[in-house]
Each structure stands twice: as structure tokens, then as C-alpha cells.
Amino acid sequence: MTETKVPRRTTARLEEQLCFAVYQAGHAFTRMYRSALAELGLTYPQYLVMLALWDGDGVTVKALGERLSLDSGTLTPLLKRLEVAGLIRRERSREDERQVLLHLTEAGEALREKGGCVPITMGRAIGDAVHPDGRLLGDLKRLRDALLKAADQD
């Protein structure tokens, strides 16, 4: 008997997997943001950190890390780069010398105005590809929570 040409479909096609769709959408966002953020001198993760700090500074590295789900191994060097860029200050807390408090500088605060136009650029890029009803947002949050819950269990 000759071998059949029909592929053994033991694994789903790459393009039909949810994980791959999320992976690709994430890359597409990163790429889109890269050009939009270039003139601010920020990378995409740095922009997320600034967004968090514009929402309220004086937070600890740990609190920031929990909000972004990033650990100190990622944040410490990133925050140092933001400090070198003159956008934030990092100073040890007086009450608890273990923690480092993050504060916006004048320049960091000022960048908020310029950064405001970025989501608008994004909105135009997305156009009408996404319903503005937040359905996709809700779906993604549910997905994330389910994955994290499962990861905790084992």
C-alpha cells in the first residue's frame, strides 16, 4: 500500500489557534506603537509604564509590577532607562527602605500631553475593525483571567 498524502491532522492549524491570533495581534500592536511612540522616545512597554504613572505616581515597583504583571527583573532596567531619560525619579522609601517609590519628573508629566495623541492615532488605525462596544475588550479580559487562574492551579 502506498502512503496517503492526507496530512495527519493531530494538531490544529496554526492560523486557527487562539493563542496565535493573540500573539499576532500583540505583535501588530507593538509594531504600530513603535512608530507612533518613536517621536516620544518611548518603547511600547515604557509607554505602558508611563500610562500607569500618569494615572497616579508615587507607587512602588511592586505595585506597578502587579498592575502590569511584570516582575522586577523586567522593570528595574526599564525604569532605570526612564530615569536616565529624565522622565521619572526612583527613590527609596523613608518608612520602608526595601521599597522604591516612582515619581514623575516635570518632563515626565509634560510628556503626558504629547502622549495623549497616541491613542487617537491608534483609534484611527483600528478604524471600524473593532466594535466600540468593548466586546473584544471584555472577551480578552475573560480569557486572560481564565488562563491565569489555570496557571495558578498547577
Added chain:
Amino acid sequence: MTETKVPRRTTARLEEQLCFAVYQAGHAFTRMYRSALAELGLTYPQYLVMLALWDGDGVTVKALGERLSLDSGTLTPLLKRLEVAGLIRRERSREDERQVLLHLTEAGEALREKGGCVPITMGRAIGDAVHPDGRLLGDLKRLRDALLKAADQD
């Protein structure tokens, strides 16, 4: 006059941004896959490459890169690691010496069976957080395409 405590809402809240939701879901997937793939000895991007090759090997680095939207700077070292692990072979094409063809080894082919259980693990993790109707998948594809189209234009 004292300064008001009302935050100037010039930027949307981090948690309500689509880009952040995609970013977080992507991380959650990566984390979930990390543990599921540990026993296969693969990282998540390596698993995606294997998925693509299980779907048909003998492809060029360029073709693989287009499918995954990754460039040679990312793929070359990753593929070398897969080669060292004994899962693939990389050989220059006879007809066109510029291109490198990727082939599965016996071990790489065999790994397909073990890899088959990974999406099942994932499906269980996701549970009923995502409708199985592919709505989310479709939404993400549309989002990705819109972002890529916009990135091309400028």
C-alpha cells in the same frame, strides 16, 4: 486656590485600553504555555515554529517568517537551537544557495504526537471563558489586519 484632586483625564485608563488587554492576554498565554511545553523542551515561539513545520516542512526561512511574521534576526538563532535540540535540519537549497530549507528530523516528527496534547491542555485552561464559535478569533484577526494595514501606510 488649592490644586484640585481630580486627575486630568487626558489619557484613557490603562486597564480599558485594547492594546493592554491584548498585551496581557499574550503574556498569560505565554505563561500558560511555558509550563505545558516544559516537558517537550520547547519555548512558546519554538512551539509555534514546530506547529508550522508539522503543517508541512521543507519550507524556507523566509516563508516561515512570513507565516509567523518574524524576521531572520529572530528566526536564525531560534532555528539553530531547534537544530541543536535535534528536532530540525537546516540545509542550503541546491537550486538557490541563498535560501535555507527547514526539515523535520525523526525526533521532530515524533514530537508531534506529544505536542498534540498541548492544545487540549489549553482548551481545558480556557474552559468556557471563550465562546467556541470563533468570534474572538475573528475579532482578533480583523484587528491584526487593520493594524498591519495602517502600519504599511505611513
Added chain:
DNA sequence: GACAATTCAATTGTGCACGATCTAAATCAC
């Protein structure tokens, strides 16, 4: 055939992302 332009992969440098480990500070137990 000679030479310019293009194409493919590899390389280099920067920056995330995370596990593992380390140090210092704070907290707990007694």
C-alpha cells in the same frame, strides 16, 4: 558576458520577559 539591483540569511546591538539567585530591610517567634 559585465555590472547593477535585488533577494536571502546571518550578524550585531538594544530592549523586553522571566526564572533563579542574592542582599538588605522588615517582621515574626520565642
Added chain:
DNA sequence: GTGATTTAGATCGTGCACAATTGAATTGTC
């Protein structure tokens, strides 16, 4: 109070991700 435990960040090593450059092979043009 002394010692054990816990906590917050920093550091190190590995592995993606991508821009930019390089070098070799191919293709196109004359």
C-alpha cells in the same frame, strides 16, 4: 532582644523581537 522567616529590589543568564548592516547568490539590463 536574638534568630528565623518573609518581603522588595537588584542582578544574572537565557531566549525572544526587531532595526540595521553585511555578504553571498541570483536576477535583470545592457
